[in-house]
């Protein structure tokens with residue numbers, strides 16, 4: 413059980429003396445320079461790890477303001493209060509996962525100007541206040557996955573110019589504002605899987621020239637519109653499986669010259685536009701299985717010297733046009749079993 417009773421400075425001093433004596437007694441001379449709160453472990457210098465307790469009473473733990481790493485988990489339901497991390501201007505990593513945080517007060521992270529990682533995974537957050545992240549200009553990783561977010565303010569990430577990894581997966585997002593990622597020019601990983609997205613607005617990914625991994629599986633996307641992906645010159649991995657995609661715009665992948673892995677399985681594709689993968693020279697893995705594909709266009713692939721695996725099982729293909737496969741010289745695995753109508 414977490415004890416969070418308010419401790420006056422004298423008591424804190426007594427604690428400090430006690431822990432100093434204890435350390436000396438145990439010969440742990442390299443141990444903490446601060447008294448570790450009772451509910452916490454302070455194994456490393458400048459770091460504290462606490463579990464259990466009340467989300468609303470974090471300030472009362474009395475954590476030193478000069479910590480660089482804080483990990484709090486398995487806290488009860490409640491609202492994160494605005495003074496929880498007051499004065500913690502050197503904090504670099506803040507992990508607040510696996511709890512029941514339902515809301516966060518505006519200003520809660522305003523002092524955390526050195527923060528590089530913020531993890532709020534596996535909570536019950538439904539909404540984030542508008543300017544919550546505006547002071548986190550050095551933030552590199554933001555984990556908001558496995559919450560109950562239904563929408564996000566269009567300016568939510570506008571100050572996060574150094575952000576490299578953004579995890580929004582497993583929420584209930586149905587719509588994203590077109591300008592949401594505009595200032596995230598350094599983003600390398602974006603995970604939006606497991607949401608309720610039915611379409612992505614034009615221009616959403618217009619500034620992500622450094623994005624390497626885009627995860628969109630397990631949504632309800634119905635189409636891939638032209639131009640949506642055209643700025644993603646560094647993209648290597650694109651996961652679009654388990655959506656409701658019926659149509660893909662011709663040339664949708666033409667600009668993705670670095671693309672190595674593409675999953676389109678478990679969608680509603682009945683046909684593919686001609687020459688769809690003509691410029692995907694670096695593809696090594698392509699999955700198309702479990703789509704109601706009736707036939708493949710005569711020209712589909714360019715010279716895909718690196719393509720090792722192509723999964724076409726669970727489709728309605730009757731024949732595989734030999735010509736279409738002529739360019740796939742290095743194919744090691746062609747999955748076509750359980751395509752009941754395949755005869756040739």
Ligand SMILES: *[C@@H]1O[C@H](CO)[C@@H](O)[C@H](O)[C@H]1NC(C)=O
Nearest residue numbers: 445446447458476477478479
């Ligand atoms: C952090 O503050 C404590 C006092 O609260 C002090 O003993 C310790 O030396 C400080 N650590 C650093 C790295 O400044």
Ligand SMILES: *[C@@H]1O[C@H](CO)[C@@H](O)[C@H](O)[C@H]1NC(C)=O
Nearest residue numbers: 561562583584585586607608
């Ligand atoms: C999202 O989808 C899930 C299941 O598909 C559903 O339970 C939930 O109500 C949806 N949420 C929104 C905001 O549409």
Ligand SMILES: *[C@@H]1O[C@H](CO)[C@@H](O)[C@H](O)[C@H]1NC(C)=O
Nearest residue numbers: 646668669670671672693694
């Ligand atoms: C294609 O892949 C190779 C090796 O994996 C890599 O060296 C090359 O830069 C990639 N091409 C592009 C356009 O990314």
Ligand SMILES: *[C@@H]1O[C@H](CO)[C@@H](O)[C@H](O)[C@H]1NC(C)=O
Nearest residue numbers: 711712713714715735736739
């Ligand atoms: C093979 O690739 C070349 C370009 O690399 C393309 O012009 C040609 O149409 C492709 N052939 C087939 C049958 O897909």
Ligand SMILES: *[C@@H]1O[C@H](CO)[C@@H](O)[C@H](O)[C@H]1NC(C)=O
Nearest residue numbers: 701702723725726747749750
């Ligand atoms: C198709 O192949 C994939 C990959 O091996 C597999 O996960 C999937 O279950 C297969 N689907 C069918 C209908 O056989």
